[in-house]
Amino acid sequence: MRPETAVARELAALLPPGAVHATPSAEFLSDETEGRGFRGSAEAVVLPSNAPEVARVVAWCYEHDVAIVPRGGGTGFAGGAVPLDGGVALSLDRLVRVRSFDPLLWRIWVESGLRTADLHRIARESGLWFPPDPGAAEQSQIGGNIATNAGGPHAFKYGPTGAWVTGLEAVVAPGEIVSVGGPIRKDVAGYDLKSLLIGSEGTLGVVTAAWLKLLPAPESALPVVGFYRGTASGCAAIERVLGSGLPVAALEYLDAATLAFATPSFPGEVPPPAALLVIAEADGSRTEATRLRGEVLEALAEDALVVQAPTDPGAVAELWRWRDGVSLTVTAERGAKVSEDIVVPIDRLAEAIEGTLEIGRRNGLEACSWGHAGDGNLHSTFLVAPGDEAELRRAELAAGEIFALALRLGGSISGEHGIGWMKRGQLARQWAPRALDLHEEIKRAFDPKGLFNPGKKLARWS
Ligand SMILES: Cc1cc2nc3c(=O)[nH]c(=O)nc-3n(C[C@H](O)[C@H](O)[C@H](O)COP(=O)(O)OP(=O)(O)OC[C@H]3O[C@@H](n4cnc5c(N)ncnc54)[C@H](O)[C@@H]3O)c2cc1C
Structure with missing residues (x-):
């Protein structure tokens, strides 16, 4: 095992002063799953300021077999931004530049650390609108929204984040900057690498910038x-x-x-x-x-x-x-919650709502749900008291039953939060073995050493 400071020391030599924290503070080691007792550890936190610096970090990590965990605003519900076991937490906090903004052409090119709410504000000041509206917009980043293909209430008519991305810049293994798409509204050249990166939860590369479509704001x-x-x-x-x-x-x-x-x-x-x-x-x-x-x-x-x-x-x-405040209101009720984001065909929504309550009753848990009805997307939730291990264990078992319910109703285990760490093993219940093989082959093609966000969004887990 490498001495704890070696990673930080060597990365610090590659980056400007202040870009590496040798003692990661708590804020970089958890996300919205903290109430479920999930917290990680890292050998260093790095805060690069631009894409070439991200590439330098990734190249060094790839050469030295060090895990890289990309991190946006830390508002995810799947544990995706939590470093499982050492490695580097790569925060995008400092990549906040608007590289270009063409209001008359309804498009903007932004770096991935820009807060979602800041993007909304910039667009609004020019009479434009970026429709994806996940609930924690003041904290989440556009890169995190892309990496989870985040939705929100207006995804019903306007689609999730991915529907608004026309181009992506990302740092991929072994430390190179690649760009796919751009300020273009159509592109069928090559396989759709952009769409593979969208929703990949930091497991295929680090998104550093995105070209986004905007709309004139509805009157x-x-x-x-x-x-x-x-x-x-x-x-x-x-x-x-x-x-x-x-x-x-x-x-x-x-x-x-x-x-x-x-x-x-x-x-x-x-x-x-x-x-x-x-x-x-x-x-x-x-x-x-x-x-x-x-x-x-x-x-x-x-x-x-x-x-x-x-x-x-x-x-x-x-x-x-x-x-927007409903999620936090529900958390405040008991102090913590186990909340999943299943999707069902819309004509099975009532069964999923009632099924959530029934699973709660069976497991002795207070249950509730809310969500994006038009998309058949429920936040099926069990309230827990922080620190009550027995209750938390029951809630985790109940979450497993929620996934089974979604699949029984012809749905999916995740509509917008992703697999991360919390839903490990669940995709194997939903997909056929050959589809799981392809998922694993795609991961290997992008990340042969398995260093991008290890343990997350796995096709299989045992
Ligand atoms: C109150 C509340 C309401 C919410 N409502 C919604 C909602 O309506 N719809 C919805 O979809 N979600 C919702 N969420 C979940 C969350 O806000 C979204 O998943 C959001 O997109 C995560 O963005 P983030 O920047 O916080 O990402 P993080 O939590 O930091 O990271 C999420 C994942 O993306 C990866 N990642 C982050 N940045 C990058 C990058 N630049 N490159 C590569 N990988 C990266 C991480 O490794 C991790 O796997 C809500 C959360 C809260 C707390």
């Missing part, structure tokens, strides 16, 4: 909120929105337990027997959004206890702030 965004007596009537309303051909931008839900936790901060009245909340948003020009809002109101009103439809921009923003 109006008008949410409609419906409250229902039960899961069945709420899910029927969701299907009615789809069946009526209403092109809503977002289609979200909260189940009864989640709604109960989040009621105190809800910006409005929650009718007492409400057991499911649906948010559907109409967007477009003022005229389009207003017309669509009327149709959405009609579709959601049938069987609803109450529908509410704020139009004041402040009230609309407050509603989405509340929705």
